[in-house]
Structure formats: structure tokens, C-alpha cells
Amino acid sequence: MLVARGKEGLCRFTPDALGRAAGMGNTNALNYLLNYKEHEILLSSAVFALQPAAKQNIPEAVDFLVQVIENPKHKSLWHGASVGLSGAAAQGNQKAAAAWKKYAAKEE
Numbered sequence: 636m637l638v639a640r641g642k643e644g645l646c647r648f649t650p651d652a653l654g655r656a657a658g659m660g661n662t663n664a665l666n667y668l669l670n671y672k673e674h675e676i677l678l679s680s681a682v683f684a685l686q687p688a689a690k691q692n693i694p695e696a697v698d699f700l701v702q703v704i705e706n707p708k709h710k711s712l713w714h715g716a717s718v719g720l721s722g723a724a725a726q727g728n729q730k731a732a733a734a735w736k737k738y739a740a741k742e743e
Contacts, residue, residue, distance in 0.1 A: 650676055650684040657696065658687025669699055678703075682715045689731070690722025697723045701734040713738050 656664035665688055667674055671681035682703055688696035700716040703709045709716075717738045723731035 650680040654684030654687050657685065657693070658691050660691075660693070665693065665695060669695055678709070679712055679715070682712045682719075686715070686719035689719030692723040692726045692728050692731075697728055697731050701730055704734045704738050713741070 650668065653664040653668050657668055665685075668676065668681050668684050668688075671678060676684075682700065685696045685699055689700050697720065700719045703712050703716040704720070717735055720731040720735045720738075724735045
């Protein structure tokens with residue numbers, strides 16, 4: 636996957652592939668996405684790619700998406716973050732549930 640990151644035409648698919656791997660518990664993929672700036676990944680790509688990991692209630696992914704929802708500068712990404720947090724909230728993650736509720740209240 637990381638080789639594809641540097642290849643023209645393939646690099647746009649790398650965040651999605653990393654997100655799938657992170658959702659299956661691959662810590663290298665998770666850390667790559669969490670450090671999106673260092674790896675020249677757009678925040679928006681990282682948010683959507685981290686949805687599967689957050690849905691699996693992986694704490695680092697949940698924390699990342701909670702931070703997105705708590706940042707008014709990232710309002711355009713709140714919906715994407717809430718999608719990932721909904722799975723963690725359904726599994727009883729209180730932090731995810733609180734952030735998801737905050738998002739839902741702002742959308743009303």
C-alpha cells in the first residue's frame with residue numbers, strides 16, 4: 636500500500652486502503668492515517684478513511700474523529716466524522732456518543 640502512495644494514479648486510493656486495514660486492526664495503517672500531515676494526506680481523506688476503525692471502536696480513531704467534531708474549523712467534515720462515531724457510540728463508547736450527540740444538536 637505504501638508503495639502505491641508514491642505512484643501517480645494509485646496514490647488517491649491509498650487512504651481508503653489504509654482505512655480498511657486500520658478498521659481490521661492494522662496499527663501501522665492506523666498510525667499512518669493519524670499522522671496524515673506527515674504523510675501528506677488530506678484531513679478530509681483521513682477522516683473518511685478512519686471511519687471503519689472508529690466503527691470498530693478503536694480508541695485512537697474515535698479520539699481523532701471526536702477532535703474533528705469539536706473543531707469549528709472542520710465543520711465541513713463533521714458529517715463524515717459522525718458516521719464513524721455512530722458505530723463506536725452504538726458499542727457503548729461514551730466519548731463517541733457525546734460527540735455524535737453534539738453533532739446532531741448542531742445540525743438541527
